[in-house]
Amino acid sequence: MSSSNISNEALNIFRKGLAQFITFDENEWTEFISYLNYKTVEKKDHFSVKDKVCDDIGFIINGSVRYYHIKDGTEITGYFSFENEFVSSYKSYLTQQPCTGYIQALDKTALIIISSKNMDLMLKNPLLAYKMERFGRLVAEYYICCYEDRITSFITKTPEERYLIMLQTEPEIMQRVPQHYIANFLGITPVSLSRIRKRTLVFA
Amino acid sequence: MSSSNISNEALNIFRKGLAQFITFDENEWTEFISYLNYKTVEKKDHFSVKDKVCDDIGFIINGSVRYYHIKDGTEITGYFSFENEFVSSYKSYLTQQPCTGYIQALDKTALIIISSKNMDLMLKNPLLAYKMERFGRLVAEYYICCYEDRITSFITKTPEERYLIMLQTEPEIMQRVPQHYIANFLGITPVSLSRIRKRTLVFA
DNA sequence: CCAAAACGTTAACAAAAGATAAGAAATTGT
DNA sequence: ACAATTTCTTATCTTTTGTTAACGTTTTGG
Numbered sequence: 001m002s003s004s005n006i007s008n009e010a011l012n013i014f015r016k017g018l019a020q021f022i023t024f025d026e027n028e029w030t031e032f033i034s035y036l037n038y039k040t041v042e043k044k045d046h047f048s049v050k051d052k053v054c055d056d057i058g059f060i061i062n063g064s065v066r067y068y069h070i071k072d073g074t075e076i077t078g079y080f081s082f083e084n085e086f087v088s089s090y091k092s093y094l095t096q097q098p099c100t101g102y103i104q105a106l107d108k109t110a111l112i113i114i115s116s117k118n119m120d121l122m123l124k125n126p127l128l129a130y131k132m133e134r135f136g137r138l139v140a141e142y143y144i145c146c147y148e149d150r151i152t153s154f155i156t157k158t159p160e161e162r163y164l165i166m167l168q169t170e171p172e173i174m175q176r177v178p179q180h181y182i183a184n185f186l187g188i189t190p191v192s193l194s195r196i197r198k199r200t201l202v203f204a
Numbered sequence: 205m206s207s208s209n210i211s212n213e214a215l216n217i218f219r220k221g222l223a224q225f226i227t228f229d230e231n232e233w234t235e236f237i238s239y240l241n242y243k244t245v246e247k248k249d250h251f252s253v254k255d256k257v258c259d260d261i262g263f264i265i266n267g268s269v270r271y272y273h274i275k276d277g278t279e280i281t282g283y284f285s286f287e288n289e290f291v292s293s294y295k296s297y298l299t300q301q302p303c304t305g306y307i308q309a310l311d312k313t314a315l316i317i318i319s320s321k322n323m324d325l326m327l328k329n330p331l332l333a334y335k336m337e338r339f340g341r342l343v344a345e346y347y348i349c350c351y352e353d354r355i356t357s358f359i360t361k362t363p364e365e366r367y368l369i370m371l372q373t374e375p376e377i378m379q380r381v382p383q384h385y386i387a388n389f390l391g392i393t394p395v396s397l398s399r400i401r402k403r404t405l406v407f408a
Numbered sequence: 409c410c411a412a413a414a415c416g417t418t419a420a421c422a423a424a425a426g427a428t429a430a431g432a433a434a435t436t437g438t
Numbered sequence: 439a440c441a442a443t444t445t446c447t448t449a450t451c452t453t454t455t456g457t458t459a460a461c462g463t464t465t466t467g468g
Binding site: 069071076078079090091094095100101129130133134136137140141143144145147148149150151152154155156184185187 | 273275280282294295298299304305333334337338340341344345347348349351352353354355356358359360388389391
């Protein structure tokens with residue numbers, strides 16, 4: 001894991017990615033980027049670890065990560081993040097409580113980082129406060145929608161249905177991550193997913 | 205379903221409930237409450253219905269509601285809200301897309317309502333905009349934490365474990381809500397929950 | 409390039425959950 | 439108070455999933 005200055009290329013990618021939520025004028029942008037850091041995480045290294053507070057929210061410039069828990073000595077992968085997405089152990093970041101799981105890079109991953117300290121400073125900086133509150137609101141609302149869908153699928157769908165839906169709605173994830181992580185994500189074992197695949201005979 | 209003016213008692217309950225997220229000075233409060241409505245929903249009536257946009261977010265003064273989907277003609281209850289909690293079909297409210305499910309009162313329920321139109325107006329009202337952005341952020345972040353926990357439990361726990369944890373962490377819900385709704389909430393059938401209860405022999 | 413590790417499939421068996429139906433118990437509405 | 443409805447349990451049977459282990463393939467790391 002290394003930190004350094006941020007390239008203009010990375011900043012431009014970030015600015016485009018943020019446009020989904022908020023845009024800055026030049027004054028604001030200049031101020032905003034003074035609060036950012038840059039970090040790279042080598043493949044298999046960890047972005048955050050269990051029992052430590054996750055102090056950072058990251059925006060992935062390139063690479064990918066998974067979030068996993070350990071249960072009975074076995075890793076269980078709960079979600080993934082890819083380029084142009086945020087990654088954090090949100091509950092830990094937001095509440096400053098220790099993480100219950102790990103975030104690990106699946107590839108060498110480059111991120112722009114907003115530390116919780118810098119986020120707090122921006123929320124107190126008159127030039128940025130309003131926009132950062134709004135930014136935080138819109139990002140949180142975006143994730144609420146994602147999470148709501150996911151919970152609904154656990155409640156109303158069978159594992160097989162969740163798999164078939166995922167094939168259609170998230171073909172990218174299906175191709176980029178190992179199948180046993182997908183199984184965890186769907187809430188089943190890798191063996192069970194292999195059987196579902198054989199049963200449904202839908203190979204994308 | 206009826207609307208009317210809001211009693212001071214209800215407003216005080218609301219103000220206390222909001223204090224978890226945000227406080228208002230008297231000027232702000234006077235302005236804020238001019239955007240609120242009051243509504244009662246009779247037992248078994250609906251707060252929001254499938255295929256219509258959920259235009260309201262409600263704060264429950266008293267009563268309770270459940271959120272359910274219909275799958276193959278059967279109702280599947282996804283969550284509950286009680287006194288001093290918010291209720292909405294959040295994704296529909298936030299994105300202005302039609303609901304995928306129903307929100308129904310379990311008892312006669314009284315709510316203070318923030319319509320999405322009034323929320324938009326407050327977000328444009330200079331006296332309130334900043335605080336409402338912040339309020340929205342904090343509420344959304346609160347729900348992200350709840351949802352994250354729930355997804356993690358679907359990924360890492362068995363139905364039996366989820367039941368036992370729920371007994372400990374949400375005894376209130378267990379007592380107030382019919383068991384077959386709890387089963388849905390846990391992601392299993394009512395018959396299966398009955399078996400788990402027999403197996404574990406833990407009756408609160 | 410080779411050994412080790414990781415990954416996916418399959419099989420066999422056990423455990424759990426789903427589906428359906430029947431009946432008891434509790435609640436509700438009139 | 440009592441009939442109707444809802445709720446919970448139980449039983450039976452089927453389907454699915456979990457568990458463990460074996461095996462072949464692919465990928466990884468030196």
